[in-house]
Amino acid sequence: MKERVFGKRMPRTSDERLLRGRGMYVDDVPVRGALEVVFVRSPHAHARITEIDLEEARATPGVHAVYGAGDLGAFDRPLPLLFPHPDLVEPRTQNPIASDEVHYAGQIVAMIVAEDRYVAEDARERVRLELDPLPVVVDVDAALEDGADQVHSDMEGNVSGHIVQQVGDPDAAFRDAHLVLRHRYILERSAAMPMETRGMVAEWDPRGEELMLWNATQVVHPLRSGLAQFFDIPESRIRITAPDTGGGFGVKGFFMYPEEVLVPWAARELRRPVKWIEDRVEHFTASHHERTQIHDVEIAVTEDGVVTALRDEFLVDTGAFVPYGLELGRITAGQIGGAYRIPNIHVGFRGVYTNTVVCTPYRGAGRPHMCFVTERALDDVARALGIDQFEVRRRNFVGDDEFPYRRDGLVTADGFTVIMDSGAYFTQMSMLEEALDMPALREAQAASRETTKLLGVGLACYVESTGGGPYEGAHVIVEPDTGTVRVTTGFTDQGQSHSTTLAQVAAERLGADLASVQVELGDTAKFRWGIGTYASRGAVHGASAVDRAAGTVRDKALRLAANMLEVSPADLEVEDGRISVKGSPGTSVTLGQVAKAAKPDRYGFDNDLAALAALGPAVPRESSDEGPLLHSDEEPGLEATGFFSPQNSTWASGVHAAVIELDTETGAVRFVRYVVVHDCGIVINPLVVDGQVIGGIAQGVGGSFYERLAYDAQGQIQNASLMDFLIPYATEVPEVELHHLETPSPLNPLGVKGAGEGGAIPVPAVAAAAIDDALSAFGVAVRRMPLDPEELMDLAAASGAHSDKGDR
């Protein structure tokens, strides 16, 4: 029996190019004669432009053009609102270039196109910009006060919308509660920060009618639609390719950034290729952020620690504009309740404008927040009632036999009723406890309390709606002669290893040799329809589409081979790219030969007569439908296209635990262990999933202890460089112990769920719980993240842990 490739832990098939430095990232695309762009950005967070003088910049040698808003003509109009919603009030999106009022530091006020970036930056020094500062709104609570300053001078208030959802009867549950807890939980602003910044190269054909855009984006097709509308040209005149892309994590999943309109526009104006590569410092204010949410939560609980209701009213900091409407809050709201029954829910949120960079999804996309709220709430219940942190969860879990589990009244961001399709939360928890060995940890913890390095154990469960949005598609073709299987799909790759996992799916379904499968991604010219890579949807949609297309190709290959070998298709089997008669392996044809027989031209171009014999072209026959070649009702080519659109989200889940050591003298945190039980349904490649989960955890660690985008009251980021905004190095992240649980999803043919974001989601909740536990003797409860060393030291000091040990 041949070894399966689906589900196998295997290295990636396409690394060699990247390892030899032969990747082609957007800054590597060899476009001759490309001019380079730098943008002039507002230094103020909120101001009126009183004067902008571009003449001296225009006169700089090597400068081809300098554009202000007034130069854009019909393009001086608001960028699209991507997700309209009936509850959205006065939605504001920005124009490509600001002309009157600027609303965040970093907003574009002019564009310079020059021979190269050095010259363009010289010219930027020569732009004279006069701004009349307006009051700045940064703090979300302050933005809601009566008489608060306005983010947009022409708006009433700073709220972009309020959405409320209800499950069951929360008011009754609160009336009947044994105990009601009230707490505020906060996560602060952060950013995805991929190692490659954004960038693009635009080139038009000589007539200025067809656009070629190389863009480090996660979403080539939606961007094509957007640009077609903005330029008022047919979609077929726009080709967008995402070349090798150096990480995305959501920040490249947003479209349309102002630059995505301006760079192609300038290329058309100048009849030259135009390139923009974002500077890292620029990235901090030109590319979107995420995370700030403030949750005011009430928890109704029985005396046994069963949570009967949650009431959560939260605020989402949207930044200065809302191109994604209220989506982040809607995603967050849809996750409430997590892995727990909690039958009564009130969840409402308001989007709040601030004079800061726009917030759109970053890995987890609003889910880490609700995980933080739900898990911290459970820990607060445990603390209030004196119940163990594992036990309180068991008393509230959705049972392993209770799936699908519905929350009628609550919807996902796609507008579907929340129905958790499958899961096994009790099983997960048992696996975790077995791996952890709590009695031994409690002993070590007791010993640590004699020192200044306190051990703490924290855990958090998470659920994650994955695979959102409508379908993806894939085309699978077996090429004649070589038998190369080419898989083409529209969605993109930023390191998720799709080329390998999709090849595994295609090889398995088709019976082809894995080495014969080649995968092409992210090019609108190669696959017409697609959505993109975000929301942990690549495997759910893309792999299912590949599976369908490959299945159709397999069926056709068997039909044709049956005809060629004069047997019934049921008598055939496919293995390693060869179709043979069961029990008679000598009687066979290869997929490449079948593909050749299916060719319209059918010429041999082949002197190997023995190889041609199987095709039997010379056999005398009465009509074309007799004999081995293609029947008249078959389309030529051994190929097929498949699409997949799931009925609802697949719900991945997991439980993480951290054992940390908190140094009460320095505030330093060291991870002693980090244990994960992860369930993303059926796993296509465990090595790849491990990489996704561990990478997500590292980002979660950053978001827990290091990464805070620190705005001051004037709307200036105080740490806008990698020297000050601290991404963890290898020395800051834990060695992760990873256990897979595979609970198949019933919602797609492969049983898969998304795996790209889950690793990042529970980490702030886990880290907070571990800090709580380290300081448990002092009654500490962490309800906001991140915590930097200074804050940790303050916490230890305030709790008495530090002074207590210091006295010894």
Next chain:
Amino acid sequence: MTDLTGDEVTELTLTVNGERFTREVPVRRLLSDFLRHDLGLTGTHVGCEHGVCGCCTVRVDGTAVRSCLMLAVQAEAADVVTIEGLSKEGEPLHPVQQAFQDAHGLQCGFCTPGFVLAVCGVLEDDSRTELLGDDEIREAISGNLCRCTGYQHIVEAVRIADAKMRPGAAAPESRA
């Protein structure tokens, strides 16, 4: 106003990946830009341009350096190795490159050339008789940022490469 045109040009001669080049370069040109745009060696990636991320790491006279923090003219007469020079096309991968593939030590691949060259610098140190322990490996790669992998598979890759490049070396003592 000071002269901002920056058009002062000088002649630069250096060796890159074993090949000798002489080029006119503006004196203000970064080594990273020179390698990428003048020589077309785009395997050297630029992630931050302020010396923090390590994506642009190359070896100059054997030492791993950040090519975004050097001017091209500072490399006069130097021997520079970039990722393209580590193993030639058609030849097997360098053991460090191979280990990154085997251990899934790269995802998006953008930071990878910098990591590989930094790791080569560490592993080629001949004074060692013991294999590196995990803490030493993490310390050794702590000058490079990766946003995808969480480093665990990179640590594994370094462990594999170290063992392959130092056959017979003793296992690291267990460290606290």
